Amino acid sequence: GIQVEQSPPDLILQEGANSTLRCNFSDSVNNLQWFHQNPWGQLINLFYIPSGTKQNGRLSATTVATERYSLLYISSSQTTDSGVYFCAVLNTGTASKLTFGTGTRLQVTL
């Protein structure tokens, strides 16, 4: 099946810093989503971005489908950004199996 790798696995930032999270995938996809799992375990959908660039406030994401990677940018980080960020992809031709990466654990400190 498709492989999804995320980097870095762990990240510690001081409040106000910027960061880039990366998601590499091994096959063509027709769906890519970024999620934030907060410290209470809730999974929040950040972006649906199978290709192109999107922005939502301090967050933006870019997917280059032909090169099989996606980037999530967090600017001016806040302590509420802490948690685990997951990339998940739907392999072209499979209508059901959203495959998750192992996540990037982000801690934002004061």
Next chain:
Amino acid sequence: NAGVMQNPRHLVRRRGQEARLRCSPMKGHSHVYWYRQLPEEGLKFMVYLQKENIIDESGMPKERFSAEFPKEGPSILRIQQVVRGDSAAYFCASSPSGANVLTFGAGSRLTVL
């Protein structure tokens, strides 16, 4: 729109008991997915259902686990004779169609004593 509703949020069972987890999809969504998250891991696909049909259950353990999505009412994930290794967070997601954006519920956290 209340989103994807899961209950219970927390469930404690003793080994050998049954666990039933319920999921009501978003209004207008007819596709339901169940995922399991073991501690410190990512989410793993279990099963994909449409109303009254199981479309893909390739991620479900062959024994003790079953899922349904009846014509009326929520989707149910049922775990019989639970063991400690079943302790995990179980997430439900829904979508309006199979290849669309998935919206996840808050999860049900099962603890097996």
